[in-house]
Amino acid sequence: MSRGGMQRHRPIRKVKTGGLYTGLVGQSWAIVFSTAGHRVRIHDNNPEGLSRGMKSILQKMEDLEAKGALRGSLSAQEAFKLIQSAPSIEQCVSDADYVQECVFEDFKLKQGVMAEAERFVRPSAILASSTGNIFPSRLSEGLKLKERIIVAHPLNPPHLVPLVEIIPAPWTAADVTSNARRLLASVGQEPIVARKETAGFIIxxxxxxxxxxxxxxxxxxxxxxxxxxxxxxxxxxxxxxxxxxxxxxxxxxxxxxxxxxxxxxxxxxxxxxxxxxxxxxxxxxxxxxxxxxxxxxxxxxxxxxxxxxxxxxxxxxxxxxxxxx
Missing domain, CATH: 1.10.1040.10 (N-(1-d-carboxylethyl)-l-norvaline Dehydrogenase; domain 2)
Structure with a gap:
């Protein structure tokens, strides 16, 4: 989060979020943030996958709207208009306040994506990984913005199952953990925070x-x-x-x-x-x-x-x- 909008006791302002990879979890995170009124950019290194992901997101939101289960006060079309596809990681994260990485569960791939993302994000941005088994200390080791990196591991699909566990590394800045928790709670998730890294995390x-x-x-x-x-x-x-x-x-x-x-x-x-x-x-x-x-x-x-x-x-x-x- 940028410093101006996330001070304690101030309301959460609308933030810009970047999502990396448009698989099932990435699509779901886009729904979570857009239905709460946040601008979202999503990226996939496969252009066809990105196009399919955008269509799938809209279909899911329209289905939820028809069932009366769409989050927030926006219509499916209104929320979908807040989501933009980004052809590169740079365009996806360059002005984002919060980045949610959702690529396959592969350490080298995830750390590579984080390394590329940190080249373009604001120094105040939060970089969160959806990983379910890689310690944030390992994921962030050697990266320049390692104090801004956390794990934000959801249950699938996060737009329907709201619990998300936040795991900081030993060196994660305190404001990163607290601000991530406040943001995720503000968009309808139910964040829990691990006090230390442990095998399997909590979930x-x-x-x-x-x-x-x-x-x-x-x-x-x-x-x-x-x-x-x-x-x-x-x-x-x-x-x-x-x-x-x-x-x-x-x-x-x-x-x-x-x-x-x-x-x-x-x-x-x-x-x-x-x-x-x-x-x-x-x-x-x-x-x-x-x-x-x-x-x-x-x-x-x-x-x-x-x-x-x-x-x-x-x-x-x-x-x-x-x-x-």
Whole structure:
């Protein structure tokens, strides 16, 4: 953010954002910022991909508008007019206050994009990466503006799933983290800040633990893949859509201390019995792939993603329903 518009207790001014790469996550970030009234430029090194991305963004916003789930007060057309395609990184980021990098999860590629972006951005700009597993200290190492670089890792798609984790490097300037948090909150995201770098960050540390336990249950032939995949949408996920995991435990007893007194030993024993880490490969992987593919053929995966996004839009609308409706 530029210094003039992001001082504490002042309202967030409309900023210029630059998005690098127009894949699914990049498109979604463009929707997040434009529907909040910010000017957005997006870049992709593939001109055809950039053109497809722009068309996809408009289609998604129009679909959300038709369902009453478009964020903000702007129409889809009004928000889309705030988005411009940029044929080069320089044109994308040269006057941006905030840059969100969304290229493939490849360290050399991401650091290369950051290195090129820092050549053209303002010294006061924030450079954020959507990476889910590269430490910001590694990503920014050796770069001239390394104190302006953070990770802002979303859940996919961020315009429907608002949580985003902000991870600073040890040398990230304090105002970068605080200003990024304020900006992301102002556009409807739900930012959380990691106090230190940790493997898997926060989202993946919890999410991958669930995935690994699912693999163990299939490996040990405890349950079928189809039945296991009912656990979240028809069970835990219903609570977790509105409650945090710790609050869930808190409410399931008379506070978290009471919960741990009742179940702490059993949970400890369960962790021991669950066994060592499991690699997501081999026969177990093939079993899961085959059984899910029977239900969702790979040539139908885009249709299933669309179905997912429609359900997320409905849930977003429900969770943000105004009391007067």
């Amino acid at each position: 993946c540390r919890v999410q991958h633990a669930i995935t690994a336990e699912c693999f163990k249950l299939i490996r040990d032939d405890v349950v079928s893949v189809d039945d296991l995949d009912k656990l979240m949408p028809h069970g835990l996920g219903l609570r977790y859509a509105f409650l945090g995991a710790l609050e869930t435990s808190y409410l399931n007893a008379n506070g978290i201390e009471h919960f741990c007194n009742m179940y702490g030993d059993a949970i400890y024993e369960l962790q021991e019995q669950s066994g060592p880490p499991i690699r997501l490969e081999g026969a177990t992987l093939q079993t899961i792939q085959q059984q899910i593919e029977q239900r969702i053929p790979l040539d139908k995966i885009d249709e299933r993603r669309q179905w997912r996004d429609e359900r997320l839009a409905e849930l977003y609308r429900l969770k943000n329903k105004k009391s007067s409706e």
